[in-house]
Amino acid sequence: MAFMSVYTVKLIDLRTMRKLSMDELNRKSVEEFKQSEKIPVIAVLENVRSAYNVGSVFRTADAFLLEGIYICGYTAKPPHKEIKKTALGSEETVHWLPFTTAIDAIARLRSAGFKVYAVEQTENSIPLHKFERNTNQKTALIFGNEVTGVEQSTIALCDGTIEIPQLGMKHSLNISVAAGIALWELVRQNLLTHP
Secondary structure: HHHHHHHHHHHHHHHOOOOOHHHHHHOOOOHHHOOOOOOEEEEEEEOOOOOHHHHHHHHHHHHHOOOEEEEEOOOOEEEEEEEHHHHHHHHHHOOOOEEHHHHHHHHHHHHHOOEEEEOOOOOOOOHHOOOOOOOOEEEEEEEEEEEEEEEEEHHHHOEEEEEEEEEEEEEOOOHHHHHHHHHHHHHHHHHHOOO
């Protein structure tokens, strides 16, 4: 009898979790997205070799209504078929700028009042769950190459480094996954203070 009551409760819970239709999601049009107030966060991509990863970061930036993406070095730029495949149109909504080097991007960010952090494993890095930012502070997160990460010369120009705690053997995340995790934490902090 106890098994039946647990089963019944689970059925009731599942009925309240009906998947929403596309119409119920209240998706913004391209124009509405472009006119929306953005979260003051920019993702900087330094020498990301996979255009699929770039497209995934575009999609994340769109989902979180970020201010934009800065693309540095040999990172692929729109229009690019592999970016298009994973971005699913977000390359048309998210503001982006190309830079020859991350140094150029950081100079632009600094002149616009941004604090700049590399997402990297370094000495004295701040664990992501302990990173607290003033949500009014403009913040840029730099994500590096899939193999070599953020360049040491770039790290030297940053206000600090943020590390995503990893508990397993590899201590390595795909850049699109790392970007999703780190950018979500900044957005989550914004949502707590500006619901």
